[in-house]
Amino acid sequence: MISISSVNPTAAAAAAATAATSAAVPSIQPQRRQQLLFLSPPQHHHSRRCLTVRAIDAAQPYDYEAQLNQRFTQSTRLRIAIVGFGNFGQFLAKTFIRQGHTVYAFSRSNYSSIAQSMGAVYFSDVHDLCENHPDVILLCTSILSTEQVLKSLPLQRLRRNTLFVDVLSVKEFPKNIFLQVLPTHFDILCTHPMFGPESGKYSWQDLPFVYDKVRIGDEDSRLKRVDNFLDIFKKEGCRMVEMSCSKHDRYAAGSQFITHTMGRILEKLELEDTPINTRGYETLLDLVENTSSDSFDLYYGLFMYNKNAMEQIERLDLAFEALKKELFGHIHEVLRKQLFGKSEEGGAQKPILAKLPKNNNGTPLLPSPSESVSSRGDGGGNGR
Template identity: 65%
Template sequence: MITFSSTKPLKPPSSFPPFLHSVPPSASFRFPPIPSIRNPPSRLRILSLDAAQTFDYETQFKSQYLKSNALKIAVVGFGNFGQFLSKTILRHGHTVLPHSRSDYSLAAADLGLTFFHDLNDLCEQHPEVVLLSTSILSTEKVLAKFPFQRLRRNTLFVDVLSVKEFPRSLMVKYLPEEFDILCTHPMFGPESGKGSWAGLPFVFDKVRVGNDPYRVSRCNKFLSIFEKEGCRMVEMSCAEHDRYAAGSQFVTHTMGRVLEKFGLQSSPINTKGYETLMNLVKNTAGDSFDLYYGLFMYNKNALEQLQKLDMAFESLKKDLFGHLHHVYRNQLFGASVEKPVLYLEQKLLTNGTIPVEAPSIEICREER
């Protein structure tokens, strides 16, 4: 609704029927089309724009709907990733209760949140969902000291760790049987997901969710946060996730850290491929080494992938030195040589270098 103010009083056009000037408020009728005003009032000024009134039921119903669908979510581990998730959770109208070992009270205040230094105080707020965003290495320590007795008996626990079988076994071990368990992994972070989550994979496994309609609805409400953000929702078992993640996430982090140690630097003639490698280093080096170590330590498939990477690199070196030896052989004996110098070739492929004890050219010719 827009209210106008003018220096000249506005009068109804003379063409209006006389009865319109004395219509009781309760009357119901259709107004005829308002004729155009030839001389509009000068210096119009807007006094109010769509002011909410006490009878604005649309706004009231919307507010009640949002409150009825809101979850009270405790974020345990309010570091970089915990804050990253909390911003989106808040945007969907849910309540966030942050806690961490380190003091993130200023970061919480920036989001309009109250930071809980004591885990007991947090649990007494009776959150419906406890979101574990701790590091992989500290998860067991957190669960072992968690004051479960201060929570509601069927609280939903959700983890967002990069490995899945490890936290699954810990939650089954430490959580009371009445508690629900949802293992998830948003396969993106503050760097890769800072623009949009649309199309990014979100893996989840409903390890233990009660059949009660409230508990089913609560779990679905939490998952809907990522659905509404456009994530590609992938439901799979924790074991299956770890098998795939070892071949994708662990390998990605390994290559990023190798290139970081290599000292990859920008140049005036960067190619698209080189820029991709630099972005890989940026995305992986920003994570703590504890995360990378956790990917290796608590995913039984990671060691196998590391060995495969090592074997692939050695195989590539042998291919390179093998072709190099072919060039040397042609330079020494000419392109018409029918048989390779087996001794020299075998040594080169085995050691990756030209052996010092290689026979002289004359000896090779005699053997030929």
């Protein structure tokens, strides 16, 4: 703010002073200049008349420095459009909003009341969402619907440098879809928060967040925008892992897919809680609960859209067959000792046949040495 004090001014001098000062601050609108300028009461001096312009305290609300600080704070805040506002989208939105970012939401189902309760802006029409020019389009759809949803977005209504981000459990698939569908002027960031509403319910501290900067423009503003988005997860204490999409899928097939597979196998066994649960058994029950709470579409997507998953299925099958052979191999040795005792070592002991199971005619039921372990009737995988 600027004030003008005069010594014994006339009305004409006061008007001239106001005009002169207004010309000195041309960047301020006329209405604002009238609010910022005022004349101090006339003071009479016999010697001379003078016009004094003095600056008031620099910490006024409309100071340039204050405006710069405010602009800097606002520049770190993002307008994030979440496309697919289901369970996981809502889970992420809560943290985005808590950190001061603006969240736009769109989904096939109507989540307007949920969005309003958490402070997000819900759009029932994706065209309206895109016309609000979000900084980030975050796809929180299922793996199976990602391509369809991406192709349905009115890209022409977005700013030409909008950042597209996915959070799918597979990475090469969305990367290839983004590169095929999105024009080159859009930025692409592929991510995988390796946690969800259950595992990240209380904290994201030390939970892994994998990301790959697939295509980012070299302008400072676009680089800064990516950093601002990644900072959301850094601030929550995530373990940030920058990794290529192909390497992620290779690792994930050996960890995440196997975990889901074992959980669903155990679910088929219908494990029950017992009064004598061990810690290991409790871990199995937790695994079943965590994996079965996810949709089968997610599990199918992990298998269908990760080329490394089939290899893991084959390795798992081979490992189970090898374990059965080892297990039944020990049984065969026990039966041999019961049948022949020490006779194979040159002793005179007779076979102990009384302890073997009997056929209907009373003769011992002997295993065939040439019988394939995998084809045995007692070698099934039911485990019941």
